[in-house]
Each structure stands twice: as structure tokens, then as C-alpha cells.
Amino acid sequence: MNSEQSILDDVVGSEYKYGFTTDIEQELLPKGLSEDVVRFISAKKEEPEWMLEWRLKAFRHWQSMKEPTWPNVSYPKIDFQDIIYWAAPKKKEGLASLDEVDPELLATFAKLGIPLEEQKMLAGVAVDVVLDSVSVKTTFQDKLKELGIIFCPISEALRDHPELVRQYIGTVVPPSDNFYSALNSAVFSDGSFVYIPKGVRCPIELSTYFRINARNTGQFERTLIIADEGSYVSYLEGCTAPQRDENQLHAAVVELVAHTRAEIKYSTVQNWFPGDKQGNGGIYNFVTKRGICEGAHSKISWTQVETGSAITWKYPSVVLKGDYSIGEFYSVAVTNNMQQADTGTKMLHVGKHTRSRIVSKGISAGTSQNSYRGLVKVLKVSEGARNFSQCDSLLIGDACGAHTFPYLEIANASATVEHEATTSKIGEDILFYCNQRGIDTEAAVALIVNGYAREVLNQLPMEFAVEAQKLLAISLEGSVG
Amino acid sequence: MPIEILRENVRTAHQELARSINGHADHPLHQQRTAALDAFLEQGVPTTRHEEWKYTNVLPFIGIEYAMTLCTTCFITDAECARTIGPIADALESGWRIVLINGRIDRAHSSIPEHVPGLRILPLTDATIAADARIAGVVGSNAPAQSHPFVAMNLALADQGVVIHVDANVRLERPIHIACIADTRTSHRLSTPRIVVVAEQGSSFDVVESHHTIGDMTALDVTVAEVSVAANAHVRYHKVIDDGESMRHIGSTSADVARDGSFTAHTASLGGAFVRNDAAVRLCEPSSQGFLFGTSVLQGHEYADNHTTVDHCVPHCHSEELYKGIYDGSSVGVFNGKIYVRPQAQKTTAYQSSHAILLSERAQMNSKPQLEIWADDVKCSHGATTGQLDEDAVFYLQSRGIDAAKARALMTYAFVAEVIERIELPSLRQHLEERIAEKLGAEPFAE
Numbered sequence: 001m002n003s004e005q006s007i008l009d010d011v012v013g014s015e016y017k018y019g020f021t022t023d024i025e026q027e028l029l030p031k032g033l034s035e036d037v038v039r040f041i042s043a044k045k046e047e048p049e050w051m052l053e054w055r056l057k058a059f060r061h062w063q064s065m066k067e068p069t070w071p072n073v074s075y076p077k078i079d080f081q082d083i084i085y086w087a088a089p090k091k092k093e094g095l096a097s098l099d100e101v102d103p104e105l106l107a108t109f110a111k112l113g114i115p116l117e118e119q120k121m122l123a124g125v126a127v128d129v130v131l132d133s134v135s136v137k138t139t140f141q142d143k144l145k146e147l148g149i150i151f152c153p154i155s156e157a158l159r160d161h162p163e164l165v166r167q168y169i170g171t172v173v174p175p176s177d178n179f180y181s182a183l184n185s186a187v188f189s190d191g192s193f194v195y196i197p198k199g200v201r202c203p204i205e206l207s208t209y210f211r212i213n214a215r216n217t218g219q220f221e222r223t224l225i226i227a228d229e230g231s232y233v234s235y236l237e238g239c240t241a242p243q244r245d246e247n248q249l250h251a252a253v254v255e256l257v258a259h260t261r262a263e264i265k266y267s268t269v270q271n272w273f274p275g276d277k278q279g280n281g282g283i284y285n286f287v288t289k290r291g292i293c294e295g296a297h298s299k300i301s302w303t304q305v306e307t308g309s310a311i312t313w314k315y316p317s318v319v320l321k322g323d324y325s326i327g328e329f330y331s332v333a334v335t336n337n338m339q340q341a342d343t344g345t346k347m348l349h350v351g352k353h354t355r356s357r358i359v360s361k362g363i364s365a366g367t368s369q370n371s372y373r374g375l376v377k378v379l380k381v382s383e384g385a386r387n388f389s390q391c392d393s394l395l396i397g398d399a400c401g402a403h404t405f406p407y408l409e410i411a412n413a414s415a416t417v418e419h420e421a422t423t424s425k426i427g428e429d430i431l432f433y434c435n436q437r438g439i440d441t442e443a444a445v446a447l448i449v450n451g452y453a454r455e456v457l458n459q460l461p462m463e464f465a466v467e468a469q470k471l472l473a474i475s476l477e478g479s480v481g
Numbered sequence: 482m483p484i485e486i487l488r489e490n491v492r493t494a495h496q497e498l499a500r501s502i503n504g505h506a507d508h509p510l511h512q513q514r515t516a517a518l519d520a521f522l523e524q525g526v527p528t529t530r531h532e533e534w535k536y537t538n539v540l541p542f543i544g545i546e547y548a549m550t551l552c553t554t555c556f557i558t559d560a561e562c563a564r565t566i567g568p569i570a571d572a573l574e575s576g577w578r579i580v581l582i583n584g585r586i587d588r589a590h591s592s593i594p595e596h597v598p599g600l601r602i603l604p605l606t607d608a609t610i611a612a613d614a615r616i617a618g619v620v621g622s623n624a625p626a627q628s629h630p631f632v633a634m635n636l637a638l639a640d641q642g643v644v645i646h647v648d649a650n651v652r653l654e655r656p657i658h659i660a661c662i663a664d665t666r667t668s669h670r671l672s673t674p675r676i677v678v679v680a681e682q683g684s685s686f687d688v689v690e691s692h693h694t695i696g697d698m699t700a701l702d703v704t705v706a707e708v709s710v711a712a713n714a715h716v717r718y719h720k721v722i723d724d725g726e727s728m729r730h731i732g733s734t735s736a737d738v739a740r741d742g743s744f745t746a747h748t749a750s751l752g753g754a755f756v757r758n759d760a761a762v763r764l765c766e767p768s769s770q771g772f773l774f775g776t777s778v779l780q781g782h783e784y785a786d787n788h789t790t791v792d793h794c795v796p797h798c799h800s801e802e803l804y805k806g807i808y809d810g811s812s813v814g815v816f817n818g819k820i821y822v823r824p825q826a827q828k829t830t831a832y833q834s835s836h837a838i839l840l841s842e843r844a845q846m847n848s849k850p851q852l853e854i855w856a857d858d859v860k861c862s863h864g865a866t867t868g869q870l871d872e873d874a875v876f877y878l879q880s881r882g883i884d885a886a887k888a889r890a891l892m893t894y895a896f897v898a899e900v901i902e903r904i905e906l907p908s909l910r911q912h913l914e915e916r917i918a919e920k921l922g923a924e925p926f927a928e
Contacts, residue, residue: 395857408848413839
């Protein structure tokens with residue numbers, strides 16, 4: 001019992017290690033949201049006229065919408081006029097090399113362990129770094145260009161490839177989809193844009209690192225990934241934020257489009273500041289992520305490791321439109337202290353012989369609440385659809401909660417849908433068995449939790465798997481080795 | 482608009498009920514009715530925008546001008562009664578039978594046991610409530626009006642329901658059969674029977690609630706059963722919904738279980754245009770147990786929505802749920818199961834599973850198995866599947882000389898048999914086996 005208590009104490013005592021702030025010159029817009037703010041952002045980004053119209057339409061629609069109250073989370077009402085919608089490091093004209101980047105900024109990313117500098121490119125990851133509202137640096141662009149791959153900030157894509165952006169933006173997540181997607185569509189400031197041409201297999205992992213730095217700001221980024229016929233891309237996303245005692249809003253939209261025989265693998269390691277152990281501060285992570293398997297035999301796979309944020313509210317989804325397309329969702333969501341997570345996925349089977357697989361592992365500790373919410377919907381026209389869902393919850397400590405809300409809507413008799421879920425704590429008998437073999441309780445807990453999450457961690461690209469395992473260790477320090 | 486019609490209908494019926502009780506408006510039961518009416522009007526009629534009614538739309542049939550007052554012309558002959566409830570009544574061989582016609586006790590066709598030691602069967606009236614504080618304490622508490630708009634509506638119009646009281650340590654050898662018949666030959670009827678079951682310490686018995694229809698005008702039946710299970714008592718509550726095509730049934734069965742007691746609810750949905758049934762069990766004291774079972778065998782345009790709630794309030798309780806359904810034609814099934822494990826309810830074991838077979842391209846199934854757990858030392862699981870018959874198994878049976886149709890019927894029957902086998906009342910089990918086999922077009926299978 002004692003050791004269990006000390007493990008729990010360690011868990012509660014663990015600190016957020018990315019909680020520093022960077023002191024760089026910032027350009028901020030005053031708090032508040034109005035049409036003028038939308039116009040300002042659009043002008044700042046030197047966007048075409050149609051984009052501004054698109055944003056304004058989304059903004060007007062947003063004004064008519066109500067904040068959703070159905071998620072199983074509770075938080076004080078957000079005052080959307082009390083948020084800064086634009087914050088950026090002061091722009092220096094024409095950054096040619098890294099030498100011209102603010103050294104403070106470079107130090108920030110060095111602290112985060114992101115290989116921004118040229119020599120670190122050997123690490124083999126192309127990185128787009130978004131600080132608050134703007135993308136500050138994208139690496140490896142030239143090399144990718146040779147293959148015809150476009151990987152750049154979305155603001156740049158709007159300038160250089162407006163026809164591509166216009167063709168796809170808002171087609172997977174329309175601005176009117178939900179409250180936060182409408183807000184994002186109106187005020188999104190930056191994000192990544194990826195286009196993989198026909199038949200190209202992207203040779204390196206593409207990655208975006210998001211960081212909220214400025215105080216009182218909200219981050220609204222938008223990511224759009226298009227994989228043309230027969231292409232493949234693996235994309236990673238990481239996020240951190242400084243430790244502050246107020247709540248900050250992060251409302252992103254991610255859209256994926258996979259054409260015939262294309263495959264997109266999207267991995268997230270989300271480590272926004274989760275708030276302190278009394279529940280002060282932390283990021284509200286209200287994100288809309290959706291992919292569409294447009295063509296036959298296409299595949300979209302979401303992998304997420306969620307350890308941060310005061311509140312997580314996201315459901316990476318796949319619309320399985322092409323025949324024989326595949327959707328996957330692998331998730332580990334860890335909540336500790338006062339964190340709340342309501343996360344899961346939606347698999348919409350439209351095409352024939354579509355398959356989906358959902359593996360969700362929730363770990364709750366402290367006084368946190370962790371919910372899985374998922375929808376598997378098989379339309380009448382979807383012949384021979386197949387789904388398997390598994391959502392397990394692990395409870396550490398007696399004050400936390402684990403909840404599952406799966407929805408299975410089947411309108412075709414040829415579908416086979418399976419769902420199973422379990423909730424339990426780490427069995428004393430299992431711990432005892434490990435003890436008996438000479439493994440102390442702490443190492444045994446580590447072993448069990450790692451094994452529990454392995455199925456999901458295995459899906460992550462190598463570079464991220466290491467980071468994710470470390471994150472799990474920090475988030476549940478003491479119970480994970 | 483339909484919502485307004487129903488509200489007005491209920492309000493009027495409540496006023497007429499108030500007039501009929503001649504100045505007893507201050508009576509506790511009537512005060513409950515009035516409070517329930519307010520609760521009903523406040524909650525409003527659910528639409529598919531309500532999470533609990535997401536798949537189930539009541540709007541198509543609530544806008545009808547239902548007749549709710551006492552039906553003076555409703556009279557069924559012995560032959561009609563025998564034809565309607567005969568099969569199940571004969572199968573049960575109980576002899577203890579309460580027949581409700583449009584929600585009111587019909588003494589002519591009932592055979593209410595009057596001199597069985599420890600058993601009292603009473604009408605739910607002001608007098609019954611006034612005479613017995615224990616019964617009064619149960620009415621409206623297990624199925625509170627705030628929980629559900631139709632439960633509130635039922636209480637607002639509760640008149641002449643049935644109260645069953647079983648004394649401590651009495652074990653009844655025969656099941657108590659409550660047969661609800663809706664007579665819809667002359668008018669659209671809305672009936673609101675309320676059944677109150679009180680099981681005192683150490684008692685043990687079976688109740689069978691069955692639903693039947695005569696006539697083919699659209700009718701609505703809102704039945705609420707409240708069961709209080711005292712320490713070490715065991716109540717098995719079987720509900721058989723075998724209505725006609727004109728019937729819409731909205732039912733609720735809820736039980737509170739005390740220490741070492743157990744409550745088993747089994748719901749068989751075999752007929753009716755629309756069935757919504759809420760089964761709930763609250764485990765209030767340690768070592769209590771709850772079992773919820775359900776079978777749905779639907780065809781044509783039938784609709785069955787099973788909602789279950791198991792609330793683990795205290796440590797060391799156990800619950801099991803098993804729901805199985807077979808959906809043919811354009812039928813639609815819904816399963817929504819909730820398990821709550823409260824923060825202090827450690828050492829809970831709770832298992833839930835729901836399985837469905839879709840036999841036709843037009844059939845649909847929506848499942849929502851839900852776990853909400855606030856305690857860590859628990860073992861909880863749920864599983865839900867939707868699929869079709871295993872063609873390999875059908876082929877195997879064919880290769881053994883059983884023709885395809887029969888093989889399919891056999892497989893389908895075997896699928897639901899897992900639930901039927903859990904029924905501890907042999908006579909009812911046999912009746913359901915026959916009835917399901919008949920509906921599936923299979924021959925009855927011998928035990």
C-alpha cells in the first residue's frame with residue numbers, strides 16, 4: 001500500500017518540463033473578435049479576396065452558433081472576446097538562413113529538442129514550426145520540391161498554390177461543421193500544407209511543431225494534407241505551451257484527403273500544458289480532425305498520444321468513401337490531476353467493403369476524467385463493411401473516472417461490427433506475480449502500462465515512439481519506468 | 482404541433498381525473514400526480530435532439546387525439562379475452578392473473594388471489610396509498626417523474642394501477658401474471674398503467690407483465706413498473722410485449738435493490754409497431770445484484786428501443802446485462818446501455834453485452850453501450866456486435882441434410898436462445914420458445 005501511495009504521490013508531483021516562456025519581440029493584436037480582426041488576419045497574410053470572403057462567411061455563421069455542451073467535460077464559459085487572435089514574432093524581411101532568426105527563438109526550439117538547425121537535418125525529419133500565429137521555419141523544403149512534394153505553411157500555400165488550397169480547403173471539415181471549426185475557419189492564422197503528387201512516396205517524415213508562446217492568445221491553426229493517387233505520406237504533429245495560470249484556447253482544424261490507393265499516416269503527440277495539480281491554467285484543446293478516403297483502396301490512419309491539455313475534445317475521423325478504403329484510429333489518452341479528456345473517433349462507412357479499426361487506450365490518474373466517445377456508422381449503401389473497436393480504460397487511483405460512449409449505427413445487414421471495452425485497474429494479482437519474479441512494484445507498473453499502450457505506440461514512427469514513451473513516463477512519473 | 486396536442490391531451494385528462502376523485506385533491510397520491518404533471522410539462526416531449534431519444538422519434542404518433550378517460554363501452558367477451566391472452570395464460574398455468582383493459586383492472590377476467598398468506602394485490606388508489614406507508618414510499622420514488630417525460634406522464638395520469646405486496650420470507654410458488662390488453666376497436670386509446678411491486682425482506686417471486694392488443698386503431702400504452710426489493714429478497718420480473726401492429730408501447734421498469742437482494746428483468750419484444758423500453762436497476766446496498774436480459778425478434782416495420790441503466794451506488798455489487806436481437810424486414814433496433822459506477826462503489830463487477838443479427842438489407846441496428854466509471858477497483862466490460870448469420874455454419878448444417886431455410890431458422894433461434902435459457906420460470910421459457918420459433922418460421926425446439 002505504501003509503495004502504491006508513493007507512486008501516486010510521484011505521479012501527482014511530476015512537473016511539466018516545457019513550461020518555459022520565450023522572451024521575443026511580439027506583435028499582438030488587441031483582445032477580441034470582430035469582422036475587422038478577420039480582415040486584419042487575412043490582410044496580414046496577404047490572402048486572395050476569395051479567402052477573405054470565405055473567412056467572413058465562416059465568421060458570420062459562427063456568430064449564429066452555440067457552444068456545444070454535450071461533451072463530458074466541465075469548464076467555465078469561455079469569453080471569446082477575451083482572447084488575442086493574432087500574435088507573431090516580429091517579422092524580419094527575407095529570412096535567408098537560420099542565422100537571421102531570432103536567437104531566442106532558436107533557443108526555444110533547442111530546448112524543445114526540435115532539429116531546426118541544418119546539421120540536425122540528418123535526423124531525417126522535415127519540420128514546419130508554428131509559434132503562436134505564424135509558421136517560423138520550414139526545413140527540407142528544397143529537397144522535397146525535387147519530388148514535387150509541397151510542404152509549406154498554409155499562408156505560403158495560399159500565395160503560391162491558391163488553386164490547390166481553394167480546391168480542397170473546407171471540403172472535409174466545412175466551416176459550418178461545428179462551433180470550433182467555424183471559429184477556426186474565420187481566424188486561422190497558420191498551419192501546414194502538404195501535397196504529395198501522384199505515385200510519390202514521401203521519403204521522410206513530415207512534421208509540424210506547434211507552440212503557443214504569447215499570453216492570452218488562442219492558437220488556431222489549420223492543416224491540409226492531400227495525397228494524390230498512389231502516394232504515401234507520414235505526418236507528425238507535436239505541441240507544447242508555456243506554463244501559465246490562465247486557460248488558453250487551441251482550436252485547430254486538420255483536413256486529410258486521400259485519393260485512390262493513397263495512404264496518409266497522421267501521428268500526434270499532444271503535450272500542451274495540462275495545468276497545475278489544482279487545475280489552474282492549461283490549454284483547452286478543442287480540435288476538429290477529419291480525413292476522407294476519397295478514392296478506392298485508400299487508407300488513412302490516425303495515431304495519437306494525448307498527454308497534455310487541461311481539456312481535450314477531439315475526434316479524429318475518417319469518411320470511408322472509396323470502395324475498399326481503410327480507416328484506422330489508435331489512441332493513448334493519459335489524464336492526470338485535474339485534466340479532462342473527451343476523445344475518440346468517427347468512422348463513416350460509405351463505400352463498399354470498407355474497413356475500420358479503432359484501438360483506444362485511456363489511462364486516468366489523480367482526479368482526472370477520461371472519456372472515449374466514438375461513432376461507427378455504416379450507411380445503407382456500404383456493402384460488406386467491417387469494423388473492430390476496442391476501447392480499454394486503466395484507472396490509477398480511486399478518485400479518477402473513465403467513461404465510454406460508443407455509438408454504433410448499422411444500416412446494412414452485410415456489415416460486421418464489433419465493439420468491446422473493458423475498465424479495470426492494474427490487478428493486484430498481476431503486480432504480485434511480477435513481485436514474485438523479482439520485479440519491484442514500480443517497475444511492474446511501468447511494465448504493465450507500457451504493455452497496455454504498446455499496441456498504439458507501435459503505430460508511431462520511430463522518432464516519435466521514443467518521444468511518446470518518454471512523455472508517458474513524465475505524465476505518469478513513478479508508475480512508468 | 483404534435484407536441485402541443487399531447488400536452489393539451491394530458492392536461493385535460495389530468496383535470497378530468499381530478500374531478501373524478503371528488504374533492505380529494507389534497508390527497509398524497511393526487512399531489513404526486515399534480516407534481517408529475519408539472520414535471521411532464523416542464524420536460525416537454527423528447528425529440529431526436531435529446532440524447533436519450535437520439536434514434537427514437539415519437540413525434541409521428543403523439544399528435545393523435547387519444548381517448549384517455551374511462552372507456553365505458555370497452556367490453557371484451559370471454560372468448561376475445563381467451564383468444565388474446567390465452568396462449569401465455571395457459572402456458573403459465575398460474576391462475577393468479579390480473580387483467581388490465583386500457584390500464585384499468587377488469588375484475589371479470591382477472592383471478593386475483595385473495596387468500597394467499599403474505600400476498601396482497603391491490604389497486605393503486607388513494608386509499609391504498611393512505612393505508613400503507615411502505616407502498617406510498619415506493620410510488621414515484623423508484624421511477625421519479627423527473628427521470629423521463631413519459632414516466633412523468635404516467636404518474637400524472639396514474640389511476641387504478643396494480644400494487645403487489647409480498648410479506649417477509651414468503652416464497653411464491655406461482656408467478657403473478659399481469660396482462661395488459663389495449664382495446665383499440667372503437668377509439669385511439671392512451672393507457673397509462675402503473676405497477677408497483679414491493680418485495681419485503683427474504684421474499685422471492687416472479688411477475689410476468691404481458692401486453693396484448695385487440696383492434697387496429699393506433700394506440701399508445703405508457704406502462705411504468707416500480708419495484709422495491711428489500712434485503713435478501715429476489716424478484717424476477719418478466720415483460721413480454723406481444724402487441725398488434727397498431728400499438729405503440731413506451732415502458733419503464735425500475736428497481737431498487739437492498740443488501741443481498743437481487744432483481745432480474747427480462748424483456749421480450751415480439752410485436753408492436755413501436756416499443757421503447759427502459760429497464761433500470763439501482764444497487765443501493767452492498768452485495769446486491771442486478772440482471773437485465775432482453776430479446777427482440779422483429780419483422781416488417783417493427784421498432785424496438787431498449788434502454789438500460791445499471792447504477793452501482795455501493796461496493797461489492799454485481800450486475801450483468803445481455804441483450805440479443807434479430808431484425809428482419811425493415812425493422813429497426815436500438816440498444817442503449819448505461820453502467821454507472823459511483824466513486825465509492827469499489828469491487829464492482831459489471832458486464833454488459835448486446836448482440837444483433839440483421840437478416841435483411843433494410844433492417845437497422847443502433848447501439849450505444851456506455852460505461853461511466855468513477856471508481857478504480859472494478860471490473861467492467863461491455864461488448865456490442867452487429868452482424869449476420871455465419872454462412873459457413875449454415876452450409877455445415879446443409880451438408881448434414883438440413884435444408885437452408887431450416888438451418889437459418891435453427892441458427893437464428895439458437896442465437897436468442899442464450900437469453901431465453903436464462904429465464905428461470907420454465908413455463909414462460911417454453912411459451913417464449915414457441916412464440917419465437919413461430920415468428921421465425923421454425924419448428925419449436927424441444928428442451
